Amino acid sequence: MNHNTPLSPRPLRHLADVQRRVMSTAQLRAHGVSPADVSAHCRPEGPWQQLLPGVCLLHPGPPTSEERLHGALLFAGRPPARAAKTVPAQPGAGEPHAPYADALITGLAALALHRFSSAPPLLSLDRIDVLVPRTRRLRSTGFVRLVRPPALPTAVQIGGVPVAPVPRALADAVAGLTDAGAVRRLLTEAVRGGHCEPAAVVRELNHARLLTRPHVVDAVDSLLAEGRAIAEDRLYQMVAEHGLPDPLWNVDLRLPGGPHLGGVDAYWPDLAVAVELDTRAPRQGFRQDDDALWSEYARKREHLERLGITVVHLTPKKLRESLEQQATVVRTALMASADRDPAAYVVVLPR
Structure with missing residues (x-):
């Protein structure tokens, strides 16, 4: 055996120790799993399943909310540089770094991660919105909807998940809502819960060209009134304390x-x-x-x-x-x- 001899593939049971049971095909290659093995394991009745293109779920049951989030990020994130050769992971090594670069969770899923009580639970969402650069050559697929803003905001890390800031996540959530009550509840909680100021929310709604929708206009009026009332209370508190x-x-x-x-x-x-x-x-x-x-x-x-x-x-x-x-x-x-x-x-x- 010389240095040009290919390494033998490792047994697949080591993947049970991986922190998350959702991995990209690139990560699986880094663990020594060949494309043929991936295809074999993702066949009907097999132990794995294809969650999204290029993303595998390493168990046969339905994905958890965390697995759906990481799967969406693995699908949308920028892939690793091709110049770097992948080497099979050694026993005991941790999971290769997930290529989440240039991908952020946004919309209702992001608001759920920001702990908005008025946002639906993650498991109930049929769709997860992900921010990606305009230059990414991907299309929305499955439960992932890609959103391409002029520029990506700075991510907020929540439990290891890169998430859009609240104002941006609100704008992306509101863009897909027609229920005036749901929009008003989300905007009001953003201010009342201390997540952000009304001006930041309205700025993002304006950039997203949502201020021509009557139900959004009504919600913004309530938002500004809520924000002023909170600011007045803080002013009274400042004088008193x-x-x-x-x-x-x-x-x-x-x-x-x-x-x-x-x-x-x-x-x-x-x-x-x-x-x-x-x-x-x-x-x-x-x-x-x-x-x-x-x-x-x-x-x-x-x-x-x-x-x-x-x-x-x-x-x-x-x-x-x-x-x-x-x-x-x-x-x-x-x-x-x-x-x-x-x-x-x-x-x-x-x-």
Whole structure:
């Protein structure tokens, strides 16, 4: 026997020790299993079965939800480089690294992995959506539907499975739903459960061109209202827990006998400091252009500051992620009022 003599195939019983019982044909080759052996084992009544093209299930029964997920990723993931020769695995070696590159679970399956209670259980899903690059030469098949975005998002690893971030997964799930109630429940849970901010969800829905569907528009309105209510609660919490003086909540400002200056979420009249929650969401082509809305915010802020009123803009994301830091920003603005010229007198009305 010399170094050119091919290695004898290993007994197939060693595959029972593999961590997952779903493998690609490339992985099976790396374990010393020939294509002929794969075909023989995947015959009717055989011990294996073909789960997807190029993917085998190493037992005869139905696949588990985990096996379906990994099978979908093995089917859609970029195959290993051909330049690298595969060598039969040695006894005791672990499973070769699964070629999951450039493949992410998205849609309802991803939301189930993110633990959305409003998403169906994984085993009940007839289809698993997988994000792949546009350049991948594959077609949807079996229970796998391929989604080709302009660019792949950064994956979130959940139990060893690469998963799309919640906003992207929501957009892909909503794209396949016609039930207005189901869409509303998913979007509401995303915000109420602290998975993401409304602006991020609306941005993905906008990119997916879903904001022309009436049932999605209605769900977005509920989502934005939910997001604002949560942000307001955090603003109240910030004032109460960090020792800030009580402001006047949700008031309109106007000049005496003059024009309306706009509404603010909190106002300290003796110190001429206002807080405004920036809950804008990009909804291009949907009721109001984001640029126009930002211009309205900017004009109001500039007008108030010309009158000597300091305006602090807070976003829902900052209130969620760094409440103490935002309290420091507001406290600094309140303390600095003593060093400023007196502000113009404005009329404060309930909003």
